[in-house]
Amino acid sequence: MPLSELPVATAVIRSRRVVLPDGERPADVLVRDGKIEQIAAHGSLLVGDAHLTDLGEVALLPGLVDTHVHVNEPGRTEWEGFATATRAAAAGGVTTVIDMPLNSIPPTTTVAGLDAKRKIAEGQAWVDLGFWGGAIPGNTGDLEPLHEAGVFGFKSFLAPSGVDEFPHVEAADLEAALTEQARIGALAIIHAEDPAVLEAAPQQPGTHYRDFLASRPDDAEAAAVARLLDTARRTGARVHILHVSSAAVLPLLAQARADGVQVTAETCPHYLTLAAEEVPDGDTAFKCCPPIRDESNRDLLWAALAAGEFVAIVSDHSPSTPDLKLLQKYGGSGDFAKAWGGIASLQLGLPAIWTEARKRGHDLSDVVRWMSAGPASLVGLTGTKGAIAVGHDADLVAFDPDGEFAVDPDALHHRNPVTPYAGKTLTGTVQTTWLRGRVVDVDAEPFGRQILRTR
Numbered sequence: 472m473p474l475s476e477l478p479v480a481t482a483v484i485r486s487r488r489v490v491l492p493d494g495e496r497p498a499d500v501l502v503r504d505g506k507i508e509q510i511a512a513h514g515s516l517l518v519g520d521a522h523l524t525d526l527g528e529v530a531l532l533p534g535l536v537d538t539h540v541h542v543n544e545p546g547r548t549e550w551e552g553f554a555t556a557t558r559a560a561a562a563g564g565v566t567t568v569i570d571m572p573l574n575s576i577p578p579t580t581t582v583a584g585l586d587a588k589r590k591i592a593e594g595q596a597w598v599d600l601g602f603w604g605g606a607i608p609g610n611t612g613d614l615e616p617l618h619e620a621g622v623f624g625f626k627s628f629l630a631p632s633g634v635d636e637f638p639h640v641e642a643a644d645l646e647a648a649l650t651e652q653a654r655i656g657a658l659a660i661i662h663a664e665d666p667a668v669l670e671a672a673p674q675q676p677g678t679h680y681r682d683f684l685a686s687r688p689d690d691a692e693a694a695a696v697a698r699l700l701d702t703a704r705r706t707g708a709r710v711h712i713l714h715v716s717s718a719a720v721l722p723l724l725a726q727a728r729a730d731g732v733q734v735t736a737e738t739c740p741h742y743l744t745l746a747a748e749e750v751p752d753g754d755t756a757f758k759c760c761p762p763i764r765d766e767s768n769r770d771l772l773w774a775a776l777a778a779g780e781f782v783a784i785v786s787d788h789s790p791s792t793p794d795l796k797l798l799q800k801y802g803g804s805g806d807f808a809k810a811w812g813g814i815a816s817l818q819l820g821l822p823a824i825w826t827e828a829r830k831r832g833h834d835l836s837d838v839v840r841w842m843s844a845g846p847a848s849l850v851g852l853t854g855t856k857g858a859i860a861v862g863h864d865a866d867l868v869a870f871d872p873d874g875e876f877a878v879d880p881d882a883l884h885h886r887n888p889v890t891p892y893a894g895k896t897l898t899g900t901v902q903t904t905w906l907r908g909r910v911v912d913v914d915a916e917p918f919g920r921q922i923l924r925t926r
Protein backbone atom coordinates (compact mmCIF):
# COMPACT_ATOMS: atom_id res chain seq x y z
CA MET A 472 0.00 0.00 0.00
CA PRO A 473 1.59 3.34 -0.99
CA LEU A 474 2.13 5.87 1.75
CA SER A 475 -0.54 8.22 0.48
CA GLU A 476 -3.26 5.61 0.97
CA LEU A 477 -2.45 4.99 4.62
CA PRO A 478 -4.64 6.75 7.15
CA VAL A 479 -2.77 8.94 9.61
CA ALA A 480 -3.36 6.61 12.51
CA THR A 481 -1.57 3.75 10.80
CA ALA A 482 1.88 2.49 11.63
CA VAL A 483 3.99 -0.58 11.16
CA ILE A 484 6.31 -1.85 13.84
CA ARG A 485 8.87 -4.35 12.58
CA SER A 486 11.12 -6.57 14.66
CA ARG A 487 13.17 -9.74 14.22
CA ARG A 488 11.76 -10.80 17.62
CA VAL A 489 8.02 -10.25 17.91
CA VAL A 490 6.65 -12.21 20.87
CA LEU A 491 3.33 -13.63 19.69
CA PRO A 492 1.00 -15.96 21.61
CA ASP A 493 2.45 -18.98 19.77
CA GLY A 494 6.07 -17.93 20.12
CA GLU A 495 8.71 -15.52 19.00
CA ARG A 496 9.39 -14.75 15.32
CA PRO A 497 10.30 -11.96 12.89
CA ALA A 498 7.17 -10.04 11.91
CA ASP A 499 5.56 -6.77 10.89
CA VAL A 500 2.75 -5.53 13.13
CA LEU A 501 0.27 -3.16 11.50
CA VAL A 502 -1.42 -0.79 13.92
CA ARG A 503 -4.47 1.22 12.99
CA ASP A 504 -6.63 3.43 15.18
CA GLY A 505 -5.06 2.06 18.33
CA LYS A 506 -5.62 -1.61 17.50
CA ILE A 507 -3.47 -4.34 16.04
CA GLU A 508 -4.92 -4.82 12.58
CA GLN A 509 -2.54 -7.29 10.99
CA ILE A 510 0.49 -9.42 11.78
CA ALA A 511 2.47 -10.12 8.62
CA ALA A 512 5.77 -11.62 7.54
CA HIS A 513 8.83 -9.55 8.44
CA GLY A 514 9.47 -6.92 5.80
CA SER A 515 6.28 -7.66 3.89
CA LEU A 516 4.26 -4.53 4.68
CA LEU A 517 5.14 -1.69 2.36
CA VAL A 518 4.89 1.62 4.10
CA GLY A 519 6.73 4.88 3.91
CA ASP A 520 9.48 5.74 6.38
CA ALA A 521 7.15 7.98 8.35
CA HIS A 522 4.99 5.02 9.26
CA LEU A 523 7.64 2.41 9.95
CA THR A 524 9.45 1.71 13.18
CA ASP A 525 12.07 -0.96 12.53
CA LEU A 526 13.33 -2.34 15.83
CA GLY A 527 15.90 -4.65 14.28
CA GLU A 528 16.88 -7.23 16.92
CA VAL A 529 15.11 -5.36 19.72
CA ALA A 530 12.10 -7.44 20.78
CA LEU A 531 8.47 -6.36 20.53
CA LEU A 532 6.37 -7.52 23.48
CA PRO A 533 2.76 -6.92 24.42
CA GLY A 534 2.55 -4.32 27.17
CA LEU A 535 2.61 -5.81 30.65
CA VAL A 536 -0.56 -6.02 32.72
CA ASP A 537 0.17 -5.39 36.39
CA THR A 538 -2.87 -6.33 38.42
CA HIS A 539 -1.28 -5.63 41.80
CA VAL A 540 -0.32 -1.99 42.30
CA HIS A 541 -0.92 0.17 45.37
CA VAL A 542 -1.26 3.68 43.96
CA ASN A 543 -2.31 5.17 47.36
CA GLU A 544 -4.11 8.24 45.97
CA PRO A 545 -6.10 10.00 47.35
CA GLY A 546 -5.09 10.11 50.98
CA ARG A 547 -1.50 8.85 50.90
CA THR A 548 -0.35 10.49 47.70
CA GLU A 549 3.01 11.24 49.29
CA TRP A 550 3.60 7.46 49.21
CA GLU A 551 2.75 7.21 45.49
CA GLY A 552 0.15 8.72 43.20
CA PHE A 553 -1.55 8.10 39.86
CA ALA A 554 0.85 10.34 37.94
CA THR A 555 4.04 8.91 39.42
CA ALA A 556 2.86 5.30 39.44
CA THR A 557 1.65 5.31 35.85
CA ARG A 558 4.76 7.11 34.57
CA ALA A 559 6.85 4.44 36.27
CA ALA A 560 4.60 1.78 34.76
CA ALA A 561 4.99 3.14 31.23
CA ALA A 562 8.75 3.47 31.63
CA GLY A 563 8.84 -0.15 32.82
CA GLY A 564 6.79 -1.55 29.93
CA VAL A 565 3.54 -1.87 31.89
CA THR A 566 0.56 -0.57 29.90
CA THR A 567 -2.29 -1.67 32.17
CA VAL A 568 -2.37 -1.14 35.92
CA ILE A 569 -5.09 -2.42 38.24
CA ASP A 570 -5.04 -0.42 41.47
CA MET A 571 -5.46 -2.03 44.88
CA PRO A 572 -8.30 -0.84 47.14
CA LEU A 573 -5.97 0.24 49.96
CA ASN A 574 -3.81 2.33 51.10
CA SER A 575 -5.75 5.21 49.63
CA ILE A 576 -8.10 7.15 51.89
CA PRO A 577 -10.91 6.44 51.40
CA PRO A 578 -10.28 2.81 50.51
CA THR A 579 -12.25 1.34 47.58
CA THR A 580 -14.78 -0.39 49.81
CA THR A 581 -17.79 1.68 48.71
CA VAL A 582 -18.96 3.13 45.39
CA ALA A 583 -18.25 6.59 46.82
CA GLY A 584 -14.66 5.49 47.48
CA LEU A 585 -14.36 4.22 43.91
CA ASP A 586 -15.81 7.45 42.54
CA ALA A 587 -13.35 9.52 44.58
CA LYS A 588 -10.49 7.52 43.14
CA ARG A 589 -11.75 7.66 39.57
CA LYS A 590 -12.27 11.40 39.79
CA ILE A 591 -8.79 12.15 41.07
CA ALA A 592 -7.17 9.72 38.61
CA GLU A 593 -8.83 11.44 35.66
CA GLY A 594 -6.25 12.96 33.32
CA GLN A 595 -3.33 11.68 35.42
CA ALA A 596 -2.73 8.23 33.94
CA TRP A 597 0.01 7.48 31.42
CA VAL A 598 -1.28 3.91 31.06
CA ASP A 599 -4.70 2.28 31.17
CA LEU A 600 -6.03 1.95 34.65
CA GLY A 601 -8.57 -0.27 36.40
CA PHE A 602 -9.60 -0.75 40.02
CA TRP A 603 -10.05 -3.55 42.54
CA GLY A 604 -12.67 -3.19 45.25
CA GLY A 605 -12.21 -4.24 48.85
CA ALA A 606 -14.22 -6.67 51.01
CA ILE A 607 -13.89 -5.78 54.69
CA PRO A 608 -16.01 -6.58 57.76
CA GLY A 609 -19.44 -5.00 57.37
CA ASN A 610 -19.39 -4.00 53.70
CA THR A 611 -20.98 -7.09 52.16
CA GLY A 612 -23.84 -4.87 50.99
CA ASP A 613 -21.40 -2.68 49.05
CA LEU A 614 -19.99 -5.51 46.98
CA GLU A 615 -22.75 -5.81 44.39
CA PRO A 616 -22.91 -2.04 43.71
CA LEU A 617 -19.12 -1.95 43.36
CA HIS A 618 -19.22 -4.99 41.08
CA GLU A 619 -21.85 -3.25 38.95
CA ALA A 620 -19.69 -0.12 38.90
CA GLY A 621 -16.92 -2.12 37.22
CA VAL A 622 -14.31 -3.12 39.79
CA PHE A 623 -12.40 -6.27 38.80
CA GLY A 624 -13.01 -8.13 42.05
CA PHE A 625 -12.53 -7.74 45.78
CA LYS A 626 -9.49 -7.88 47.98
CA SER A 627 -9.60 -9.15 51.53
CA PHE A 628 -6.91 -9.61 54.15
CA LEU A 629 -6.90 -12.61 56.45
CA ALA A 630 -4.38 -10.82 58.74
CA PRO A 631 -4.03 -7.12 59.62
CA SER A 632 -3.38 -5.07 56.49
CA GLY A 633 -1.14 -2.43 58.01
CA VAL A 634 -3.70 0.39 57.73
CA ASP A 635 -6.60 0.94 60.13
CA GLU A 636 -9.22 1.84 57.53
CA PHE A 637 -8.89 -1.56 55.83
CA PRO A 638 -9.49 -4.14 58.58
CA HIS A 639 -8.94 -7.84 57.96
CA VAL A 640 -11.76 -10.38 57.82
CA GLU A 641 -12.39 -13.00 60.49
CA ALA A 642 -13.90 -16.37 59.58
CA ALA A 643 -17.51 -15.16 59.62
CA ASP A 644 -16.72 -12.04 57.55
CA LEU A 645 -14.86 -14.16 55.01
CA GLU A 646 -17.76 -16.57 54.76
CA ALA A 647 -20.18 -13.69 54.16
CA ALA A 648 -17.90 -12.00 51.61
CA LEU A 649 -17.25 -15.17 49.62
CA THR A 650 -20.91 -16.19 49.70
CA GLU A 651 -21.87 -12.82 48.25
CA GLN A 652 -19.07 -12.91 45.68
CA ALA A 653 -20.10 -16.37 44.55
CA ARG A 654 -23.65 -15.04 44.13
CA ILE A 655 -22.65 -12.01 42.05
CA GLY A 656 -19.87 -13.79 40.15
CA ALA A 657 -16.99 -11.69 41.45
CA LEU A 658 -13.36 -12.74 41.87
CA ALA A 659 -12.09 -12.75 45.47
CA ILE A 660 -8.40 -11.84 45.78
CA ILE A 661 -6.86 -12.65 49.12
CA HIS A 662 -3.84 -11.66 51.19
CA ALA A 663 -3.31 -15.01 52.89
CA GLU A 664 -1.39 -14.95 56.15
CA ASP A 665 -2.94 -16.39 59.30
CA PRO A 666 -3.07 -13.99 62.26
CA ALA A 667 -2.98 -16.77 64.88
CA VAL A 668 0.18 -18.25 63.38
CA LEU A 669 1.74 -14.80 63.18
CA GLU A 670 0.90 -14.10 66.81
CA ALA A 671 2.42 -17.38 67.93
CA ALA A 672 5.64 -16.78 65.99
CA PRO A 673 8.66 -15.28 67.75
CA GLN A 674 8.48 -11.50 67.56
CA GLN A 675 11.97 -10.09 67.85
CA PRO A 676 12.23 -6.46 66.80
CA GLY A 677 15.49 -5.19 65.36
CA THR A 678 17.68 -4.98 62.31
CA HIS A 679 18.29 -8.71 61.75
CA TYR A 680 16.44 -9.95 58.70
CA ARG A 681 16.49 -13.51 60.05
CA ASP A 682 14.39 -12.41 63.04
CA PHE A 683 11.86 -10.73 60.79
CA LEU A 684 11.66 -13.83 58.60
CA ALA A 685 11.05 -16.00 61.68
CA SER A 686 8.17 -13.71 62.67
CA ARG A 687 6.31 -14.47 59.40
CA PRO A 688 6.79 -18.23 58.94
CA ASP A 689 5.75 -20.37 55.97
CA ASP A 690 3.03 -21.82 58.16
CA ALA A 691 1.27 -18.47 58.32
CA GLU A 692 0.71 -18.62 54.57
CA ALA A 693 -0.10 -22.31 54.45
CA ALA A 694 -2.63 -22.10 57.30
CA ALA A 695 -4.35 -19.09 55.76
CA VAL A 696 -4.53 -20.66 52.33
CA ALA A 697 -5.94 -23.87 53.80
CA ARG A 698 -8.65 -21.92 55.62
CA LEU A 699 -9.43 -19.87 52.52
CA LEU A 700 -9.70 -22.93 50.30
CA ASP A 701 -12.09 -24.50 52.79
CA THR A 702 -14.33 -21.46 52.61
CA ALA A 703 -14.05 -21.34 48.82
CA ARG A 704 -15.06 -25.00 48.65
CA ARG A 705 -18.14 -24.35 50.79
CA THR A 706 -19.24 -21.12 49.09
CA GLY A 707 -18.26 -21.90 45.50
CA ALA A 708 -16.45 -18.56 45.21
CA ARG A 709 -13.65 -18.01 42.72
CA VAL A 710 -10.52 -17.15 44.69
CA HIS A 711 -7.08 -15.84 43.79
CA ILE A 712 -4.15 -16.00 46.22
CA LEU A 713 -2.13 -12.79 46.11
CA HIS A 714 1.68 -12.61 46.34
CA VAL A 715 2.50 -16.22 47.20
CA SER A 716 5.88 -16.16 48.90
CA SER A 717 6.04 -19.63 50.48
CA ALA A 718 6.29 -22.79 48.41
CA ALA A 719 4.44 -24.50 51.28
CA VAL A 720 1.14 -23.36 49.76
CA LEU A 721 1.76 -25.06 46.40
CA PRO A 722 0.56 -28.57 47.36
CA LEU A 723 -2.59 -27.04 48.87
CA LEU A 724 -3.35 -25.24 45.62
CA ALA A 725 -2.76 -28.39 43.59
CA GLN A 726 -5.06 -30.42 45.81
CA ALA A 727 -7.80 -27.79 45.73
CA ARG A 728 -7.64 -27.60 41.93
CA ALA A 729 -7.88 -31.35 41.74
CA ASP A 730 -10.98 -31.09 43.92
CA GLY A 731 -12.54 -28.59 41.52
CA VAL A 732 -12.04 -25.42 43.56
CA GLN A 733 -11.65 -22.39 41.30
CA VAL A 734 -8.36 -21.07 42.56
CA THR A 735 -5.50 -19.17 40.94
CA ALA A 736 -2.34 -17.69 42.42
CA GLU A 737 0.28 -15.08 41.67
CA THR A 738 3.80 -14.40 42.82
CA CYS A 739 6.04 -11.35 42.57
CA PRO A 740 9.44 -10.34 41.19
CA HIS A 741 10.96 -9.92 44.65
CA TYR A 742 10.14 -13.50 45.68
CA LEU A 743 11.62 -14.79 42.41
CA THR A 744 14.72 -12.63 42.16
CA LEU A 745 15.78 -11.84 45.75
CA ALA A 746 16.52 -14.19 48.65
CA ALA A 747 16.73 -13.94 52.43
CA GLU A 748 20.42 -14.88 52.33
CA GLU A 749 21.28 -11.63 50.55
CA VAL A 750 19.11 -9.17 52.51
CA PRO A 751 21.49 -6.90 54.43
CA ASP A 752 20.62 -6.42 58.08
CA GLY A 753 18.86 -3.09 58.56
CA ASP A 754 17.95 -2.70 54.87
CA THR A 755 14.21 -2.36 55.25
CA ALA A 756 13.77 -1.62 51.53
CA PHE A 757 13.50 -5.44 51.40
CA LYS A 758 10.64 -5.65 53.90
CA CYS A 759 7.34 -6.92 52.59
CA CYS A 760 4.62 -9.24 53.88
CA PRO A 761 4.71 -12.13 53.31
CA PRO A 762 8.50 -11.91 53.37
CA ILE A 763 11.26 -12.74 50.90
CA ARG A 764 12.34 -16.29 51.87
CA ASP A 765 15.37 -18.52 51.31
CA GLU A 766 17.00 -19.47 48.03
CA SER A 767 15.71 -23.04 48.25
CA ASN A 768 12.15 -21.70 48.49
CA ARG A 769 12.81 -19.41 45.54
CA ASP A 770 13.85 -22.40 43.42
CA LEU A 771 10.55 -24.10 44.26
CA LEU A 772 8.63 -20.99 43.17
CA TRP A 773 10.45 -21.04 39.83
CA ALA A 774 9.64 -24.71 39.39
CA ALA A 775 5.97 -23.97 40.08
CA LEU A 776 6.05 -21.11 37.61
CA ALA A 777 7.54 -23.36 34.94
CA ALA A 778 4.82 -25.92 35.67
CA GLY A 779 2.07 -23.35 35.14
CA GLU A 780 0.98 -23.19 38.77
CA PHE A 781 1.02 -19.39 38.84
CA VAL A 782 -1.26 -17.42 36.54
CA ALA A 783 0.75 -14.23 36.92
CA ILE A 784 3.83 -12.41 38.12
CA VAL A 785 2.79 -8.96 39.33
CA SER A 786 4.68 -6.26 41.19
CA ASP A 787 2.76 -5.78 44.45
CA HIS A 788 4.25 -2.30 44.17
CA SER A 789 3.55 -0.92 47.65
CA PRO A 790 5.78 2.02 48.45
CA SER A 791 5.73 4.45 51.32
CA THR A 792 7.77 7.50 52.21
CA PRO A 793 11.41 6.73 53.22
CA ASP A 794 10.79 7.78 56.83
CA LEU A 795 8.11 5.07 57.27
CA LYS A 796 10.53 2.52 55.87
CA LEU A 797 12.86 3.52 58.76
CA LEU A 798 15.75 3.38 56.34
CA GLN A 799 19.09 3.80 58.01
CA LYS A 800 20.39 5.95 55.18
CA TYR A 801 17.65 8.45 56.06
CA GLY A 802 18.43 8.29 59.76
CA GLY A 803 15.90 5.56 60.58
CA SER A 804 16.37 2.60 62.92
CA GLY A 805 16.37 -0.13 60.25
CA ASP A 806 13.97 -2.11 62.45
CA PHE A 807 12.25 -4.71 60.28
CA ALA A 808 9.41 -5.21 62.75
CA LYS A 809 8.38 -1.56 62.69
CA ALA A 810 9.17 -0.52 59.10
CA TRP A 811 6.39 -0.22 56.51
CA GLY A 812 6.00 -3.55 54.74
CA GLY A 813 5.96 -3.04 51.01
CA ILE A 814 8.34 -3.16 48.08
CA ALA A 815 8.60 -0.61 45.30
CA SER A 816 9.31 -2.20 41.94
CA LEU A 817 6.68 -1.18 39.39
CA GLN A 818 9.23 0.17 36.92
CA LEU A 819 11.64 -2.73 37.44
CA GLY A 820 9.54 -5.89 37.33
CA LEU A 821 10.21 -6.73 33.69
CA PRO A 822 14.02 -6.44 33.74
CA ALA A 823 14.21 -8.03 37.21
CA ILE A 824 12.27 -11.08 36.04
CA TRP A 825 14.01 -11.24 32.66
CA THR A 826 17.44 -11.15 34.32
CA GLU A 827 16.59 -14.18 36.46
CA ALA A 828 14.37 -15.98 33.91
CA ARG A 829 17.08 -15.95 31.26
CA LYS A 830 19.61 -17.41 33.68
CA ARG A 831 17.16 -20.20 34.37
CA GLY A 832 16.67 -21.02 30.69
CA HIS A 833 13.34 -19.28 30.09
CA ASP A 834 12.58 -17.18 27.03
CA LEU A 835 10.65 -13.99 26.37
CA SER A 836 7.51 -15.98 25.58
CA ASP A 837 7.53 -17.29 29.14
CA VAL A 838 7.91 -13.79 30.55
CA VAL A 839 5.05 -12.53 28.39
CA ARG A 840 2.86 -15.41 29.51
CA TRP A 841 3.55 -14.62 33.19
CA MET A 842 3.44 -10.81 33.01
CA SER A 843 1.06 -9.95 30.15
CA ALA A 844 -1.27 -12.74 29.03
CA GLY A 845 -1.65 -14.34 32.47
CA PRO A 846 -2.64 -11.25 34.43
CA ALA A 847 -4.88 -10.12 31.55
CA SER A 848 -6.74 -13.42 31.80
CA LEU A 849 -7.01 -13.09 35.58
CA VAL A 850 -9.01 -9.87 35.22
CA GLY A 851 -10.97 -10.89 32.14
CA LEU A 852 -9.10 -8.61 29.71
CA THR A 853 -8.05 -11.39 27.35
CA GLY A 854 -9.20 -10.15 23.95
CA THR A 855 -8.05 -6.56 24.44
CA LYS A 856 -4.88 -6.69 26.55
CA GLY A 857 -1.92 -8.98 27.15
CA ALA A 858 -1.11 -10.27 23.65
CA ILE A 859 0.12 -9.16 20.25
CA ALA A 860 -2.91 -10.43 18.36
CA VAL A 861 -5.26 -9.04 15.75
CA GLY A 862 -8.01 -6.95 17.31
CA HIS A 863 -6.12 -6.32 20.54
CA ASP A 864 -5.22 -2.87 21.77
CA ALA A 865 -1.85 -1.92 20.34
CA ASP A 866 -0.19 -1.84 23.78
CA LEU A 867 3.39 -2.65 22.87
CA VAL A 868 6.88 -2.52 24.29
CA ALA A 869 10.23 -2.32 22.50
CA PHE A 870 12.49 -4.32 24.81
CA ASP A 871 16.20 -4.84 24.33
CA PRO A 872 16.80 -8.22 25.94
CA ASP A 873 20.57 -7.70 26.00
CA GLY A 874 20.65 -4.16 27.35
CA GLU A 875 22.01 -3.74 30.86
CA PHE A 876 21.62 -1.01 33.42
CA ALA A 877 22.42 -0.36 37.05
CA VAL A 878 19.38 0.60 39.12
CA ASP A 879 19.57 4.18 40.35
CA PRO A 880 16.53 4.79 42.59
CA ASP A 881 16.71 8.53 41.95
CA ALA A 882 16.32 7.94 38.22
CA LEU A 883 13.07 5.98 38.60
CA HIS A 884 9.66 7.60 38.17
CA HIS A 885 8.43 6.14 41.49
CA ARG A 886 7.59 8.99 43.86
CA ASN A 887 10.05 7.81 46.50
CA PRO A 888 13.57 6.64 45.70
CA VAL A 889 13.42 3.43 47.72
CA THR A 890 13.76 -0.01 46.17
CA PRO A 891 15.60 -3.22 47.09
CA TYR A 892 16.97 -3.32 43.54
CA ALA A 893 19.08 -0.20 44.16
CA GLY A 894 22.57 -0.68 42.77
CA LYS A 895 21.80 -4.02 41.11
CA THR A 896 22.63 -4.54 37.46
CA LEU A 897 19.62 -5.80 35.54
CA THR A 898 19.38 -7.14 32.02
CA GLY A 899 16.73 -5.88 29.60
CA THR A 900 15.83 -2.30 28.82
CA VAL A 901 12.50 -0.82 27.82
CA GLN A 902 13.11 1.49 24.89
CA THR A 903 9.62 2.53 23.82
CA THR A 904 6.14 1.90 25.16
CA TRP A 905 3.04 2.26 23.00
CA LEU A 906 -0.41 2.59 24.49
CA ARG A 907 -3.21 1.93 22.03
CA GLY A 908 -0.83 2.66 19.16
CA ARG A 909 0.63 5.90 20.48
CA VAL A 910 4.11 6.26 21.88
CA VAL A 911 3.91 7.10 25.58
CA ASP A 912 5.97 10.19 26.39
CA VAL A 913 6.07 10.65 30.15
CA ASP A 914 7.00 14.31 29.68
CA ALA A 915 3.95 15.01 27.50
CA GLU A 916 0.22 14.85 28.25
CA PRO A 917 -1.06 11.51 29.53
CA PHE A 918 -3.73 9.67 27.54
CA GLY A 919 -4.36 6.58 29.67
CA ARG A 920 -7.98 5.54 30.04
CA GLN A 921 -9.90 4.11 32.93
CA ILE A 922 -11.06 0.61 32.15
CA LEU A 923 -13.89 -1.15 33.86
CA ARG A 924 -14.72 -4.82 34.12
CA THR A 925 -16.99 -5.73 31.26
CA ARG A 926 -19.91 -8.04 31.84
Ligand SMILES: [Zn+2]
Nearest residue numbers: 539571787789
Ligand atom coordinates in the same frame (compact mmCIF):
# COMPACT_ATOMS: atom_id res chain seq x y z
ZN1 LIG B 1 -0.35 -5.68 47.85
